[in-house]
Amino acid sequence: MRRFEEPTNPAMMSPYDHKSIEKKWQDRWEKQRTAEVDLRHAQRKHYMLMMFPYPSGDRLHVGHGRNYILGDAVYRYLRMHGKRALNPMGWDAFGLPAENAAIQRGVHPTPWTLGNIKVMKEQFRRWGILYDWSKEISSCTPEYYRWNQWLFLRMLEKGIAYKKKAPVNWCPGCKTVLANEQVVEGACERCGSAVSQRDLEQWFFRITDYADRLLEGLDGLDGWPEKVKVMQRNWVGRSEGAEIDFAVVPLGGSAADPALGHQEGKITVFTTRPDTIHGATFLVLAPEHPRAAELIADHPDRTALESWIDKVRNTPRIEREGEGTVKEGRATGRFAINPATGRAIPIWLANYVLPGYGTGSIMAVPAHDTRDLMFARQEGLPVRLVYVPADWPAERDPATLNEAILDLGTIENAPPFDGSVAGPETIRRFIAWLEEQGVGRAKVSYRLRDWLISRQRYWGTPIPIIYCPKHGAVPVPEDQLPVVLPVDVEFTGREGNPLERVPSFVEAACPTCGGPGRRETDTMDTFVDSSWYYLRYLAAHDSTKIFDPAIAAKWAPVDQYIGGIEHAILHLLYARFVCRVLFDFGLVTFEEPFTNLFNQGMITRFSEKSGRTEKMSKSRGNSVSPDELIEQMGADTERVYTLFIGPPDKEAEWNDEAVSGAHRFLSRVWRIGQRLSEAPPIGPADGELERRRHATIQRVTHCMERYAFNTAVAALMELTNDLTRALEEKTASRLVCEEAFDSLLQLLHPMAPHVTEELWEQRDHIESLLDSSWPEFDEKKIRRARIELVVQVDGKLRDRIEVDADADERQVRSAALASEKVQEHMGGRELAKAVVVPGRLINLVTRR
RNA sequence: GCGAAAGUGGCGGAAUUGGUAUACGCGCUAGACUUAGGAUCUAGUCCCGAGAGAUCGGGUUGGGGGUUCGAGUCCCCUCUUUCGCACCA
Numbered sequence: 001m002r003r004f005e006e007p008t009n010p011a012m013m014s015p016y017d018h019k020s021i022e023k024k025w026q027d028r029w030e031k032q033r034t035a036e037v038d039l040r041h042a043q044r045k046h047y048m049l050m051m052f053p054y055p056s057g058d059r060l061h062v063g064h065g066r067n068y069i070l071g072d073a074v075y076r077y078l079r080m081h082g083k084r085a086l087n088p089m090g091w092d093a094f095g096l097p098a099e100n101a102a103i104q105r106g107v108h109p110t111p112w113t114l115g116n117i118k119v120m121k122e123q124f125r126r127w128g129i130l131y132d133w134s135k136e137i138s139s140c141t142p143e144y145y146r147w148n149q150w151l152f153l154r155m156l157e158k159g160i161a162y163k164k165k166a167p168v169n170w171c172p173g174c175k176t177v178l179a180n181e182q183v184v185e186g187a188c189e190r191c192g193s194a195v196s197q198r199d200l201e202q203w204f205f206r207i208t209d210y211a212d213r214l215l216e217g218l219d220g221l222d223g224w225p226e227k228v229k230v231m232q233r234n235w236v237g238r239s240e241g242a243e244i245d246f247a248v249v250p251l252g253g254s255a256a257d258p259a260l261g262h263q264e265g266k267i268t269v270f271t272t273r274p275d276t277i278h279g280a281t282f283l284v285l286a287p288e289h290p291r292a293a294e295l296i297a298d299h300p301d302r303t304a305l306e307s308w309i310d311k312v313r314n315t316p317r318i319e320r321e322g323e324g325t326v327k328e329g330r331a332t333g334r335f336a337i338n339p340a341t342g343r344a345i346p347i348w349l350a351n352y353v354l355p356g357y358g359t360g361s362i363m364a365v366p367a368h369d370t371r372d373l374m375f376a377r378q379e380g381l382p383v384r385l386v387y388v389p390a391d392w393p394a395e396r397d398p399a400t401l402n403e404a405i406l407d408l409g410t411i412e413n414a415p416p417f418d419g420s421v422a423g424p425e426t427i428r429r430f431i432a433w434l435e436e437q438g439v440g441r442a443k444v445s446y447r448l449r450d451w452l453i454s455r456q457r458y459w460g461t462p463i464p465i466i467y468c469p470k471h472g473a474v475p476v477p478e479d480q481l482p483v484v485l486p487v488d489v490e491f492t493g494r495e496g497n498p499l500e501r502v503p504s505f506v507e508a509a510c511p512t513c514g515g516p517g518r519r520e521t522d523t524m525d526t527f528v529d530s531s532w533y534y535l536r537y538l539a540a541h542d543s544t545k546i547f548d549p550a551i552a553a554k555w556a557p558v559d560q561y562i563g564g565i566e567h568a569i570l571h572l573l574y575a576r577f578v579c580r581v582l583f584d585f586g587l588v589t590f591e592e593p594f595t596n597l598f599n600q601g602m603i604t605r606f607s608e609k610s611g612r613t614e615k616m617s618k619s620r621g622n623s624v625s626p627d628e629l630i631e632q633m634g635a636d637t638e639r640v641y642t643l644f645i646g647p648p649d650k651e652a653e654w655n656d657e658a659v660s661g662a663h664r665f666l667s668r669v670w671r672i673g674q675r676l677s678e679a680p681p682i683g684p685a686d687g688e689l690e691r692r693r694h695a696t697i698q699r700v701t702h703c704m705e706r707y708a709f710n711t712a713v714a715a716l717m718e719l720t721n722d723l724t725r726a727l728e729e730k731t732a733s734r735l736v737c738e739e740a741f742d743s744l745l746q747l748l749h750p751m752a753p754h755v756t757e758e759l760w761e762q763r764d765h766i767e768s769l770l771d772s773s774w775p776e777f778d779e780k781k782i783r784r785a786r787i788e789l790v791v792q793v794d795g796k797l798r799d800r801i802e803v804d805a806d807a808d809e810r811q812v813r814s815a816a817l818a819s820e821k822v823q824e825h826m827g828g829r830e831l832a833k834a835v836v837v838p839g840r841l842i843n844l845v846t847r848r
Numbered sequence: 849g850c851g852a853a854a855g856u857g858g859c860g861g862a863a864u865u866g867g868u869a870u871a872c873g874c875g876c877u878a879g880a881c882u883u884a885g886g887a888u889c890u891a892g893u894c895c896c897g898a899g900a901g902a903u904c905g906g907g908u909u910g911g912g913g914g915u916u917c918g919a920g921u922c923c924c925c926u927c928u929u930u931c932g933c934a935c936c937a
Contacts, residue, residue, distance in 0.1 A: 185934095227852065227932080234851080234933060241937085271937060284937090321935065352935045362937045370849095371935050447936055568932085644873070646861060651930090655860065658874040660886085665873085667888090702864080711862065714872035721872095728889090790868045795918045797868060835917050837867050845917045 016670035018634030022754040026125055034770065035075075035130040037086045039538060042554035046083040048075060049534055049594075051563030051571070052090045052137075055116035056097050060123050061623035062638060062654065063603035063616035069639045070600055070648050070709070071562050072129040073750040077704050080749065080774040086555065087130065088537040090137035091117050094145075094526045096174055096190065099459040102491040109459045110487065113140055123626065128635050128753050135540040139529035144536065145461040146482030147546040148528050151578075153464060153475050155205065160581060161453075163473060165201040167288065167355065168452055169317070175495050176456040177202060179525060180449050181235070181570045186318025189570075194316045203463060203522065204450040207577045211236050211446045213591070214576055223596030225649075228568045235569050237447025241272035242431045244363060244440040246283055246336040249344055251298060267291065267336055267347070270358030270445050273368065274430045275422065277340040278414040279386040280363035281376070283347045284329065286355040287312040295332040295347060305330055305349075312351045320351060327352045327375045338363075339439040340414065350375060358445050366404070373404045387422055388412045451574065453525045458489060458498045460523030468510030468517040477511050483519070497521045530571055531578040534558050534593060546587070553589050561594035564602070572597070598707065601651040613653055624654060636752035637663040643709035643751050665717055666755055669744065672723050673759040676738055683732035690781060692722050693740040697777035700747045709751065716748050738763070743775045790841035791816045793825040809836045816842045 029035075050071045053064075071087070078085040091113075098109035105112075117138065124131065137144055155161035169178040173193030177200060182189040207214075215236050218229045245266045267283060285292055287309040296305045308330055312320070319325060329350030338345050352371055353362055366376035366383045376383055376399075383398040387409035411420045416433065420426045434440030454463065462483040464476035476483055486505045489498045499505055499521040510517040532546075538555050539547040557579075572594070579593040606613045607622035616623045629638050641662035646652040683689070696719040703712035723740055726732035732740075742763060749756040749769050760769040784805055789812060791799045799821040803812055813834050816822055822844065829846035836842045 230852070231932060237933095237936065239936070269937080273937080325935070327935075350935095352937095354936065357936045364937085369937070371937075374935090445936080565931090641873095644860090650854090653860070655874065658860065661873045664888095671888095699864090710860095711872080714862070717872055788868095792868090792918075795916095800868080833917070835867090837918095840867055841918090843867080843917055 014674060016667050016755070018636060018666075018755065019631075021758045022126075022128065022630075022635050025754045025757050026128060029128075029130060030125070033134070035087055035132045036134050037084060037132050039086075039551050039555060041084065044082060044084050045555055046078050046085045046560070047534075047555050047558045048078070048085060048087050048560040049537075049558045049562070050087075050089065051561070051567065052092045052530070052533060053120065054092045054095055054097070055113055055120055057101060057112070057116055058618050059625065059627070060120060061616055061618065062626050062629065062642065063605075063623065065127060065626055065638065066603055066642050066648070066652075067562065067564070067600050068124060068129050069127060069642050070707075072127070072753075073639070073643060073709060074560065074562070074707070075130060076750040076753060076770060077774070079770055080746065080772065082773060086537075087132055088135040088137075088540075089124070089131035089133065090135075090533060090537065091139065092526065092530050092533075093117070093138045093140035094460045094523075094529055096457065096459070098140075099457055099491065102459075103493040106491070108487065108489075110140070113138075126630055126635055127626070127639065135537045137533065137536050137540050139461075139526070139533065140459070142482040142484050143541075143543065145485075145529065147532075147536065148461040148524055149464040149476070149481050149483060150478065150546055151532065151581075152524070152528075153478060153481075154585060155581060156475055158584075160206045160209070161203060162206065163201060163203050165199060166204075167197045167313075168200050168202055169195045170198040170200075171195055174457070177452060177454060179452045179527070181451075181573065183317065186316060186321060194318055196316050197313065202452050202454040204452050205577070207451045207574075208446060208448055210577050210580050211238065211448050213580055214448075214573065217576060217580075217592050221592060221595075221597075224594075225597060225599055228565070228572065228597060228599065231568045232573055235448065235573065239272050239445045239447075241270060241427075241443060241445065242274040242434060242440050243268050243270050243359065243443040244274060244277060244339065244434060246339065246345075246363065248295075248347070249335040249337060251334070267361055268359050269361050269363045270443060271363055273365065273427070274434060274440065275411075275417070275420070275426045276365040276368045276386045277338065277363065277430065277434075278411075279365040279367045279384045280338050280340075280345065281366060281382045281384050282345045282364045283336050283361060284350045284353045284364050284372075284375070285332075285347065285361040286353040287330075287349045287351060288355040289349070289353075289360045291361075292332070292349055295334050296349075299333050305332075309349065315351070321354070325351070327371070327378060329375060329379060331379075339434070339437060346381070348379075348381075356449060357447065367398055367401060368404055368406065370404045370406075373401060385409075386411055386414060451525075451577070453528055454522040455525055456497045456521075457523055458485070458491070460526060461485075461528065462499070463520045463522050463524060465520040466508045466510055466517040467520065468512060468515060470515060471510055471512045473520075474511050474517070480511070485523075497523075499523075527571060527574050528578075531574040532582065534561075534575075535582075535588070549587050552587070556588065557590050557592060558594045560596045560598065562598045562600065565599040568599075598649065600648050601646075603645075603654050604651055605654040616654065624656070629659065633659065633663040634666070634754070636666055636755045639753075640666060640713060640751050644713040646710055648707055648709060665713075665720065666752055668720050668724055669748065669752075670755060670759065672720065672727060672741055672744075673762055675727050676734065676741060678730070679727060679732060679734035679737040680730050681733055683726070683730070683736060685726060685731035686733050686736040689722060689726050689732040689736050689740055691784065692719060693743050694777040694779075694781040697743055697747065697775045698779075698782060701774070701777070704750070712747075713751060716744060716751075719744055719747075745769060746772060746775050787839060789816070789839075791819060791822055792841060792843040793822055794846055795843060796825075798822050798825045805839070809834075812836055812842050813844075816844060 075085055075087045093113050098113050101107055101112050102109050152161055169183050171178050171188040171193050173188055173191035183195050187194055215238060218232055245268050248265045248267060296302055299305055327350060329348045332347045334347045335344040336347050364372040366373040367385045383401055385398045387405055389409040407422045411417045431442050462485055464483045466474050466476060468474050486502050489502055491498055506519050508517050508519040535547040535552055538551050575593050580591050582588045583591050603616045604613050605616050605622040607620045609621045614620060626638055641659045644662060696715050699715040700712045726737060745756045745760050757769050786802050787805045788800050788802055790797055791801055799819045801815050801819060803815050826846055832845045832847040834842055834844050
């Protein structure tokens with residue numbers, strides 16, 4: 001019963017009421033516009049940016065929260081370092097879910113999107129995340145997308161935007177075309193439907209012209225994860241090689257026919273191995289190749305061949321390019337001349353040659369290419385060795401090869417090159433020789449294709465073009481922007497863009513002649529919106545220009561970009577491309593938009609549905625709502641747990657039980673705050689607590705610099721435990737406890753902003769914790785006078801000794817040798833040498 | 849198949865980059881305070897063996913070699929998992 005009379009009784013202390021504390025500070029931050037930045041001043045600037053979210057109808061779960069919490073911790077840390085940190089937020093608000101909601105529920109995308117934005121904004125608020133909302137942007141507003149249109153017109157003017165008819169990826173689920181980057185393993189990146197091919201006339205951005213610059217730029221991006229850079233390099237897929245012309249033998253003609261040499265009589269191939277040309281025993285064209293029709297025109301089975309070509313053309317990409325896909329081909333019955341050997345070789349069509357890469361046709365060298373060998377053996381086509389391995393039996397028929405010979409042997413039977421080994425030098429000599437003969441030239445090919453930006457959907461930026469029967473595709477003049485998306489639209493879910501059925505939108509006067517024209521109804525890929533949005537934050541309300549180049553020069557590029565790895569190629573490649581376009585327009589002074597990139601790991605959790613631990617998502621039924629968690633334990637608890645769960649760049653498994661550890665920790669911190677007055681005026685352990693305070697500042701600072709929030713929290717838990725013990729045992733004075741507590745609050749603020757601000761205020765500090773400066777440590781105060789050293793004998797730990805911190809090697813050695821345990825383990829053997837690691841250990845090595 | 853990353857207690861993970869392996873937290877065990885508690889506090893918790901005991905010995909970072917006074921960390925081989933790319937000529 002005595003306990004109840006004591007002031008330390010927990011029941012009598014003010015309880016940790018996270019609900020009212022969090023509300024109080026969230027209100028205050030909002031009211032005081034705490035995160036607002038005046039862009040006119042850029043000293044000590046730091047532009048940090050979270051990838052702006054899509055305002056989908058689903059509430060954010062704790063897995064999404066990790067990203068924003070992490071960013072907010074970084075932001076607050078920067079603020080406390082006196083940085084002028086800009087942390088804006090906006091909405092990637094165009095896109096299919098809004099349109100699908102319109103179809104399914106009859107709500108127009110605008111109110112649907114605005115409603116979702118409101119919900120998400122409230123969620124950010126409840127996490128205690130500070131954004132500069134004065135610069136909020138939303139890509140679905142005409143104020144934003146008019147600059148997409150403006151950019152499009154500028155790119156059109158420079159030939160970077162263009163229209164062409166081409167085979168394109170069609171997603172039957174989304175009922176629109178897709179960019180190459182949006183096709184993952186032959187399926188739509190968004191909805192997973194198998195993608196098919198269609199021949200359509202579409203708008204493209206000429207990103208391929210920037211392929212080399214995009215590659216070169218990667219080398220300078222030291223602040224990017226290696227993984228992302230590798231993925232981008234692979235995506236661009238630069239290959240050096242040669243183009244080689246093969247003359248087609250005219251029908252009924254022969255190799256020596258003088259009719260050869262006409263332009264139309266050639267087939268050009270791309271190869272990275274021109275040094276194997278003597279082994280090219282046939283040519284293969286993609287069935288879609290424009291020359292295919294002409295080559296089979298006189299074939300007796302022409303109709304059958306044509307329908308086969310159609311079949312290949314209509315094969316979905318998954319089947320066409322999949323791993324186990326069977327190679328299938330047809331002989332055209334025509335021949336071409338191998339310019340190196342002068343021999344006629346058959347021309348085939350086969351599905352394993354892709355129409356979009358290189359020239360859409362290859363020289364097949366079965367001896368030295370795995371795929372060609374497989375096809376040659378399947379069709380009984382000849383195999384000819386160029387590089388002959390040293391142990392190759394003279395009598396062996398190359399057609400018996402089981403595996404293509406890739407880099408072995410020396411060239412035989414190719415006169416000027418006999419004896420050469422495979423390598424870049426040999427390739428160069430072959431290219432020079434081909435050039436001399438006038439049948440080939442050096443050539444670089446890329447896997448990257450131009451960015452298809454047209455979408456046959458409503459909820460996107462209208463492409464500012466009017467088609468005139470007289471003047472063709474006419475750009476909408478700049479002073480007529482924006483081309484506003486009409487509101488009165490019927491969403492039926494039928495194929496075709498709903499915009500096509502809005503006469504007031506479609507019918508437009510030709511800007512050139514004023515005659516009746518038809519407006520482009522395709523809208524832009526939403527990745528256009530996100531390719532430059534980071535610049536619009538710097539001029540969110542400017543209705544006169546896309547952004548202010550002077551402000552952009554001061555604030556951009558983004559110093560720290562944070563977001564998911566899923567954008568490793570898509571968004572990040574497009575943004576790097578558009579940045580270069582803007583650079584070429586003279587609007588920005590840099591070519592790389594994001595100096596440092598951080599990809600947070602995803603949160604996983606066990607899913608009852610699948611019986612496996614997998615990425616947290618609403619559809620998998622394994623998501624955890626922050627709403628309930630915040631209600632029960634508070635946003636600070638969620639924040640601390642999320643940061644403590646593991647390294648932020650690794651995926652982490654959510655553990656419902658472990659969350660309470662974070663709450664216990666914060667409760668302990670709270671209790672210390674309520675008990676500081678119990679500390680005695682003088683404390684025997686003051687020195688040690690002070691030492692721990694400085695050591696913790698050092699550790700946490702070091703951790704924060706490396707985004708190691710998990711170990712930063714661990715260090716703070718240790719300091720909290722030390723403080724609790726000191727108070728419990730009354731071993732530290734009030735002054736020293738208060739100092740340690742103040743530092744603890746400062747160091748903990750980025751992780752748990754609400755409770756730390758509240759306790760800081762209770763400590764009668766006038767300025768807010770966020771405005772206080774990050775605590776500094778004194779190395780001298782971290783050092784101890786006496787330190788413990790580990791003593792090893794022959795590498796095994798045998799004892800610990802205490803010595804003066806500045807003891808020299810001889811003193812350490814004699815102290816170690818004085819240990820009984822050490823003597824016992826040395827077993828009378830002679831000391832061969834002693835290795836001393838200052839401040840850590842001494843290893844006594846005995847002679848054996 | 850190619851490329852990259854990673855394998856540490858029952859679980860999440862730590863280790864100042866070659867120097868005390870398992871910090872911190874969850875869980876678990878025992879106890880205290882409680883009408884009660886999923887609250888709070890205290891002690892313990894890698895494995896094996898010895899001891900009543902404080903302790904003492906041995907082993908341990910997927911597996912096998914190597915370098916070194918000393919290896920979770922470096923090198924070689926191997927297994928497993930995850931991710932990315934994949935008929936790109």
